Amino acid sequence: MAWTKLASIGELQRDSVIEVEHGGELFAICNAGGELRAMGGVCPHEGGPLGQGTVIQGMVVCPWHMWEFDSKSGACLVDDRMGVPVYAVKVEGGAVLVDLPEQDA
Numbered sequence: 001m002a003w004t005k006l007a008s009i010g011e012l013q014r015d016s017v018i019e020v021e022h023g024g025e026l027f028a029i030c031n032a033g034g035e036l037r038a039m040g041g042v043c044p045h046e047g048g049p050l051g052q053g054t055v056i057q058g059m060v061v062c063p064w065h066m067w068e069f070d071s072k073s074g075a076c077l078v079d080d081r082m083g084v085p086v087y088a089v090k091v092e093g094g095a096v097l098v099d100l101p102e103q104d105a
């Protein structure tokens with residue numbers, strides 16, 4: 001795993017989510033009630049952009065068909081067989097760092 005800067009703290013207003021592309025993958029970085037969290041940015045339903053969704057009571061809501069995902073666990077509230085990966089987050093000097101899996105060179 002590797003701590004990687006994906007955002008700055010100032011980009012994440014309370015109860016908002018942003019989309020970040022890194023290494024060819026999309027991530028959804030959110031501020032859920034003041035807690036920063038990171039998850040995969042592609043909705044497992046039909047590929048909607050979770051990073052362009054909304055945050056309601058700790059849930060990231062996909063903008064396409066409103067499926068809800070727990071920003072802490074990645075679990076899908078609509079279909080428990082679906083889910084998105086979640087990643088550890090820490091803030092250092094205003095940078096939002098996400099613990100991403102190492103990619104093969």
Ligand code: FES
Nearest residue numbers: 043045046048062
């Ligand atoms: S693509 Fe996300 S809910 Fe349908």
